[in-house]
Amino acid sequence: MCTGKCAKCIAVVLYPLALASIICNILLFFPAWDSKYVEADEEGKERLTPEVKYMGGLLGGGIMVLIPAIHIHLTGKQGCCANRCGMFLSIGFAAVGVAGAVYSMSVAAVGLSKGPVCKIAGIYWGRPFDNNGTYLSDRDSWKICVEPAGVVQFNVALFSILLAVACLELALCGFQMVNGLFGCICGTCNGKEVRH
Secondary structure (H helix, E strand, O other): OOHHHHHHHHHHHHHHHHHHHHHHHHHOOOHHHOHHHHOOOOOOOOOOOHHHHOOHHHHHHHHHHHHHHHHHHHHOOOOOOOOHHHHHHHHHHHHHHHHHHHHHHHHHHHHHHHOOOEEEOOOEEEOOOOOOHHHHOOHHHHHHEEEOOOHHHHHHHHHHHHHHHHHHHHHHHHHHHHHHHHHHHHOOOOOOOOOO
């Protein structure tokens, strides 16, 4: 396959992944679909999971992947970037995408491992599953969180999506680094006609 066409395919897949990452991170700010949890409670305790505020999905898996995806897409089209220099630059842009994906993946993994911040047994706010990733397989323990409603399922679902998306982004950006190297050495073959 032509390195230019391969770059275009990679970019086309990266766009929805970056968008999904951004949306998931934004949704994490609204557990139980309510904005009141963004602010601290009356005692000043945070009610949002700290990993949500690190914005791994918005910055890492979103913006840091979206910008390279745009350049990678341009290397697959006829024009200014569809040449050896553009493919060389795509290696650097893909490396930025790799860094963003690793950041998003790390934040999502920590968020899954530590669990959400919630009101425990209706008394106080805290992280009952902190450093206890075993809660993921013990669904009965999720009942300890009474507010926001369904916060454990909410966090597990969205952080799992962020983790999966970041893994795909990492693989695609890593592959583009190799593709960019071949494109830099061999050219993009966009202008070549295939002869039978």
